[in-house]
Amino acid sequence: MSDKNKPAMPVAVTPLKQALHDARIEAAERSAVIVDLRDAEMARLEILNETIDKVFKDIPARHTDYFDRGVSGGVQPRLWLDAITHVAMGNDKRTYRLLTDTVNGRRVLEESTEVPPMREAITRYVARRLVAREQALATTETKEEAPEKNRGAVFAAFVIGALFGAAALFAAVWFATNP
Numbered sequence: 297m298s299d300k301n302k303p304a305m306p307v308a309v310t311p312l313k314q315a316l317h318d319a320r321i322e323a324a325e326r327s328a329v330i331v332d333l334r335d336a337e338m339a340r341l342e343i344l345n346e347t348i349d350k351v352f353k354d355i356p357a358r359h360t361d362y363f364d365r366g367v368s369g370g371v372q373p374r375l376w377l378d379a380i381t382h383v384a385m386g387n388d389k390r391t392y393r394l395l396t397d398t399v400n401g402r403r404v405l406e407e408s409t410e411v412p413p414m415r416e417a418i419t420r421y422v423a424r425r426l427v428a429r430e431q432a433l434a435t436t437e438t439k440e441e442a443p444e445k446n447r448g449a450v451f452a453a454f455v456i457g458a459l460f461g462a463a464a465l466f467a468a469v470w471f472a473t474n475p
Contacts, residue, residue, distance in 0.1 A: 341375045
């Protein structure tokens with residue numbers, strides 16, 4: 297900081313107080329730069345978010361609840377795609393990083409400084425997740441069909457048992473009243 301930009305301080309100020317004052321001014325200037333960097337990160341993530349709108353509009357209606365897309369602020373802004381995957385900016389604040397959380401830790405799926413490669417990576421990720429969900433639903437549906445066949449057998453056994461029970465009760469009453 298040059299002497300021209302320093303505010304006028306009273307002559308009776310100690311060197312430590314002057315140094316503290318200068319340090320506070322420098323910290324305020326740094327925090328303004330950090331806020332500007334965060335705003336730039338948010339703007340870049342918003343641009344990416346807008347470019348992937350078409351991808352998310354093409355998702356079938358029965359799968360839309362699977363994805364929860366949005367930009368979150370905070371210390372490190374992120375573009376969330378679903379509960380486990382997001383795009384964050386790299387340390388250089390220019391590189392997009394597509395990250396997913398797994399059982400074994402966080403994995404980087406793609407890194408790029410450009411929007412088109414990230415859009416393609418996100419499109420591939422969404423497609424893979426949709427296929428995995430369809431397979432999981434298909435497996436669940438076939439498992440649910442098997443018990444329906446068993447339900448019919450259980451119902452038939454119940455009806456037959458009820459008929460035999462009613463016949464036995466009728467026979468018991470008949471023999472008890474007619475000696």
